[in-house]
Amino acid sequence: xxxxxxxxxxxxxxxxxxxxxxxxxxxxxxxxxxxxxxxxxxxxxxxxxxxxxxxxxxxxxxxxxxxxxxxxxxxxxxxxxxxxxxxxxxxxxxxxxxxxxxxxxxxxxxxxxxxxxxxxxxxxxxxxxxxxxxxxxxxxx
Amino acid sequence: xxxxxxxxxxxxxxxxxxxxxxxxxxxxxxxxxxxxxxxxxxxxxxxxxxxxxxxxxxxxxxxxxxxxxxxxxxxxxxxxxxxxxxxxxxxxxxxxxxxxxxxxxxxxxxxxxxxx
Numbered sequence: 001x002x003x004x005x006x007x008x009x010x011x012x013x014x015x016x017x018x019x020x021x022x023x024x025x026x027x028x029x030x031x032x033x034x035x036x037x038x039x040x041x042x043x044x045x046x047x048x049x050x051x052x053x054x055x056x057x058x059x060x061x062x063x064x065x066x067x068x069x070x071x072x073x074x075x076x077x078x079x080x081x082x083x084x085x086x087x088x089x090x091x092x093x094x095x096x097x098x099x100x101x102x103x104x105x106x107x108x109x110x111x112x113x114x115x116x117x118x119x120x121x122x123x124x125x126x127x128x129x130x131x132x133x134x135x136x137x138x139x140x141x
Numbered sequence: 142x143x144x145x146x147x148x149x150x151x152x153x154x155x156x157x158x159x160x161x162x163x164x165x166x167x168x169x170x171x172x173x174x175x176x177x178x179x180x181x182x183x184x185x186x187x188x189x190x191x192x193x194x195x196x197x198x199x200x201x202x203x204x205x206x207x208x209x210x211x212x213x214x215x216x217x218x219x220x221x222x223x224x225x226x227x228x229x230x231x232x233x234x235x236x237x238x239x240x241x242x243x244x245x246x247x248x249x250x251x252x253x254x255x256x257x
Binding site: 017018020021022024025028045046049050053105106107109111112115118 | 173174175176177179180190192194195196197199200202203220
């Protein structure tokens with residue numbers, strides 16, 4: 001990866017499942033082109049795909065921002081969604097508030113937030129009910 | 142083993158015949174929960190699932206899977222097929238269950254490893 005820091009963002013529209021994964025796929029391509037290790041790309045890709053899906057499933061809209069430096073990537077996923085009442089509960093694997101139609105698609109298994117945490121070195125989540133949720137992840141190379 | 146050889150042995154019906162059938166298959170993963178597949182499927186794996194909607198293609202692209210095999214005689218949506226072709230992800234169909242498909246595939250891949 002080059003010495004410079006670069007950043008960008010993707011806008012994500014809630015419910016727009018036909019475009020699911022596009023932001024994370026683009027970010028994956030950016031990282032691969034930058035020549036970083038496959039394992040690092042893999043972790044970033046899974047974490048961002050899950051963040052992207054959460055915005056699509058739960059929120060009206062959201063933004064996924066990334067800042068890439070030689071040492072790490074910082075990803076901030078911020079949405080205008082319903083917010084999370086009990087974050088501790090939401091972090092438990094298998095717990096989900098996804099509606100049935102989302103579960104039928106194989107999403108909403110309660111693995112999204114745990115997958116993000118697992119792949120990030122630093123994981124922060126902040127949520128206000130009725131306003132939205134912000135997830136910040138730092139993944140080090 | 143190449144995807145087309147596996148397709149022949151398992152009598153899988155290629156839905157996207159023009160796509161990727163020379164591809165090398167590294168193994169397989171069975172699952173209907175997309176986050177599980179994202180977390181645990183390996184590169185070059187065939188993904189055996191009953192999911193048919195368009196997001197399966199995104200997951201396959203993402204994980205560099207070699208193909209998606211849809212079981213139980215299910216038929217994917219039209220937009221899933223379009224996306225599979227545009228993203229270069231082969232989709233194959235079978236009337237068999239996930240259990241039977243995975244079992245046979247396990248057998249032939251293992252035999253190949255023993256010979257290999």
